[in-house]
Amino acid sequence: MIEVSIGHYLTLGAIIFTIGVVGIFINKKNIITILMSIELILLAVNINLVSFSIYLQNITGQIFTMFILTVAAAEAAVGLAIIVIYYKNKGSIDVEQISSLRG
């Protein structure tokens, strides 16, 4: 059995973070996927913060996590609201069709 150390948690966080960032850039279909990727990034940050908090024996990281969770919920609400009004105007939420502004 290997001992699970801070390094493993950080690697997990880094992997989830990378999946989130890559998910935003290579996604060609749906905006909802982008929202999910953003949530993944925030969760990676939370994993980082909590593991650091335990490693350092310092409660600040866990408090930071609570704030991030709360704000992420608000952000998702605002994001979904914007997607809904966009859908009402345009009739689709295809990423490739979001291109009326360019130049």
Place this chain on the structure above:
Amino acid sequence: MNIALYILPELFLFFSISLLLMIGIFYKGKFKPIKFLTITSLFFTLALVANQPNEVIKIFSENYIIDNLSIVMKILTLLFCILVLFSSNEYIKINNIDKVEYFVITLSSVLGMLIMISSYDLILFYLGLELQSLCLYILASFKRNNERSTEAGLKYFILSALATGLLLYGCSLIYGFTGSTNFEIISNNLNDKNFGAIFGIVFIIIGLAFKISAAPFHMWTPDVYEGSPTSVTSFFAIVPKVAALTVFIRFMYVPFINVVEHWQTIVVFLSIASMILGAVAAIGQNNIKRLMAYSSIGHMGYALAGVATGTIEGIQSSIIYLIIYLVMNLGAFACIFMMRIENNYYENINDLSGLSKNQPLLSVSFLVIFFSLAGIPPLAGFFAKFYIFMSVIKVEMYALAIIGLLTTVISAFYYLRIIKIIYFDKAKKPFDQIYDWGLRASLIISTISILLYFIYPSILIDIIASIQIY
């Protein structure tokens, strides 16, 4: 003295937002005095900020700082917010977006900016930033039956949320490798050998560069500026820049000052990239709002050049640059608000052709503001650039100064092109000449102060020279 007295401006603003929100609930639809109440509460907040003691105070276990920098920047934020509301008054009335929510959300984003400016801790900074950006997402998509506005809001939301994610990842690394979220403790624990934390600094700089729209993280700026309603664009172009630059300065000079040689290269790169992109990409633009977006990217590049020097003179010159740039921007957007024929607003540069034959006074304002943006003496824009280049040359960063000067020349081309279209092209249908007094006042204030800055520049310089970084 009680701690609550030190955060009186923020408390006052918070309670006025709550009050206006309650009014909004009980008056369905429009409520006429809301504009007056909003501006009054901003004025009172401004007075409360100006009354704060002129010393360095850290409250809430040293997580919230009130010093000269924060007081000056808060005054600027509030003042420019008032001026933007005055100048966009007519636009929001005609476009039917003068609802209670518009003002409440504007005020909330200002509250977020005030918190950002004073924050001395990563958590508090994050909360202020999110309060500000959540409100800005909503403002960008405020014309909710307009496809372009909602698209602007959507793009801004996605890219800004990504930037916030990167910034938070940086914050988590900084916290883990220095053991605290307080700026001063981070600064004490940070050194050259702390590679994890330096990795985090890169992420934080990327996130902050996104917020001040520095290249290569500028992608959202042109789209959002073009798509959102002009009143919101002028708010975007002016008010959040103050808070974003303050935060940038505070991050670089308080927690990260011990690793200055590591972040300096990155900031120099951001600055050069923004200056070049702002100069080159604006050349082919036909929409004046899009052109202002590229111009703002370029100007943020010059402001970052001052930050990159690593000296207190550099910071002071970049703050002076920011102030003068915002005054010019206010004037430019006041001019854009005047491009109107019977409730229709025009945005193309070609719509301006031959303006001088019909409206000589407005054309002169355009001339002054765009010459100043191009940096032609003796207008204020020239002095702003002069201070920046002086402080850059003082620390012997010649490459940065030379590239800055070259891009100034390139960017002069597209500013002068607009002047040429106004003065030498064939006249079109004249714009309406009946303006709201707020619009008129903000155009007059900005034009006169740009024009007459060179007579008595020490008013501004004396105020800024008192700024120190703690």
